[in-house]
Amino acid sequence: MYQHRDVLEHISRRQKELAAHVSRPLWKKLRDQQQCDVQSILIKERPQLTLLEKARRRESESLYNHNYLGRSAADIALLRQLRSDRNLLDPLRLATTPPMRKLTAQQFMIVRRFMKMLQARNPMYNRRYVRQRHGPIADQERHRWQEMHLFHTQYQTRRDCMRMLHEVHRRRREGDVEKLSDYVEDTMSRFIEHKTHRTLPWKFEFINEVYNILALAHCDKCAVPANVDFLQAKNRPILYLLRTEKLHDMSVQFGGPNIYVEIEREDERHSRIIQKLEQLESRLRHSRFSIERSYLLFEIARCHFQESRFDKCLVVARKAFNEARICNCLLWRFNSIFLCCQVHAVLNRFERLKESLAKASQLASELQAPKLVAYIGICTNVNNYDLAFQRIRQSDVNRRKSRKRSPISTITSNSSQGSMSSI
Structure with missing residues (x-):
């Protein structure tokens, strides 16, 4: 023991140092190394699958x-x-x-x-x-069976696509755009997205045809009933195809209607729109065709418009307009710009509405659609009337303000002249 006392003293000293040592926190070590001293948690990104x-x-x-x-x-x-x-x-x-x-x-x-x-x-x-069986005969049979299965799948897919196309035309003739939009979204997301170019070689042509028919259905809405005075403010929603808000009496009365039913219906409608938004955004991440992207952005903008999120609606509608310009589709450009017109009409932005209507009128002329040109012309005339009326009211307000300021200004001028004369 006496011979190894130096070693033992060194070991005891080392144990005391280790016992007294307090490890420095990670942020101090990173600060000394001039690195980020924030103890952050790494976010695990989920894979976005098509x-x-x-x-x-x-x-x-x-x-x-x-x-x-x-x-x-x-x-x-x-x-x-x-x-x-x-x-x-x-x-x-x-x-x-x-x-x-x-x-x-x-x-x-x-x-x-x-x-x-x-x-x-x-x-x-x-x-x-x-x-499986093996050999050249078995390989030939397997190859023949695969070809038969492929031809059967292609034939059945073609029949289904023709049936869907006839259904889209029928729903457009009926004039219910909301049901047509739901049908197109359900068809494209559940059936067409699962088809490859091997089973559906003319996939782009079919997508282009269906989306153009839907765009024409949206353009068919741009019509006004006869014998309606659109110069009256109460008829503006009819002109710009806006839904009139139904006012519900939410006062609780004994023996009256159950107001919680209306609240549940509104919550269900809101949850359906949120679910549709998530589905559209998921499809937008993996969309390859410009016409499909313009349709998806237009539907997203419509969802924001229904939820009264007008700023988001304008931003997404402009993106849809740019995507439609890439694929050179005048129909979706017109629908996107008309959606911007509806937003400006709701917010009473007459100057911006005038600019949007000018673009819509130019697109309607390029489409060579006399009904659209006449409809946009009516909207432009009504907006010019509203703009002139607003300017007249603004000038009257400014004149009244100037009249209110004039007595005060005369008094101050007289008092200043009196003080100058006394001096």
């Missing part, structure tokens, strides 16, 4: 489940859905929801672990290899 990629993954998962579970694949699909089902996992039921969420997640993990074990014992490529 609708086609999502469909491919769903199909691959369904094939995987059927290969290893057979008829029980429907059960695992239901179990996956129950993990995020609000009907089962009600957030308002604080006593039963946490254990049910834990139970569904645990059972799903058990099934997935079992499927991974099966996949490790017998992979899918080996199962496919065992089931």
Whole structure:
């Protein structure tokens, strides 16, 4: 011990130093290294998948489940859905929801672990290899079957597209633009987006035709009824195709109508618009065609207009106008600029409305549509009347203000002259 006392003293001294050492916080170390001293949390960005990629993954998962579970694949699909089902996992039921969420997640993990074990014992490529026959004759039959399946898919896709096109024409003749817009959005997002150029070689032509028909349906709305005096302020919503707001009596009366029903309806309408906005923005991220982007931006602007977010509506409508200019589509340019006219009409911006109507009139002339030219001409004349009336009122207000200031100014001038004479 005496011989190794130096080593022992060094070890004890080192242990005391380590015990007394307090580690410096991370932000001080980063500050000494002239780096960012903010302890930030990295945001994990979720991968933004296209609708086609999502469909491919769903199909691959369904094939995987059927290969290893057979008829029980429907059960695992239901179990996956129950993990995020609000009907089962009600957030308002604080006593039963946490254990049910834990139970569904645990059972799903058990099934997935079992499927991974099966996949490790017998992979899918080996199962496919065992089931198939081999040899040149089997390869020829497989190739012929693939061609038959491809031709059948192309033929069925063509029939479906023709049926959708006839339905779009029929709905346009009916004149209900809202139902036509919903039908086009549902068709494009659920069917056409899942088709590749192999199964639908004329995909761009079909998209172009459907969106042009929808744009024509929006242009068909630009008409006014006869025997209506548009110089009256109460008829402005009819002229600019604005929805009249229905005023509901929200006072509570005993035995009267239930006001909570109206509140629930308004909440449902608001939630539907938010859901539609999310779907349109998701499609906009992966859209490749300019005419499709102009349609999506126009629908987003319409949603903002329905929610009375007029500034956002103007910004998005200008983006739709620029996209329509890229694809050289006069119809969507006219619809976008007319939506800006509607916003200016709601806000009584007569000067900006005059500029927007001038652009709309030029586009209507380029479209060679006499009805649109006549309609925009009526809107321009009414706006000029409103603008002249506003200027007259403004001049009257300024004249009254000047008359109110004149006695004070004369008194001050007289007092100043009196003071100068006394001096």
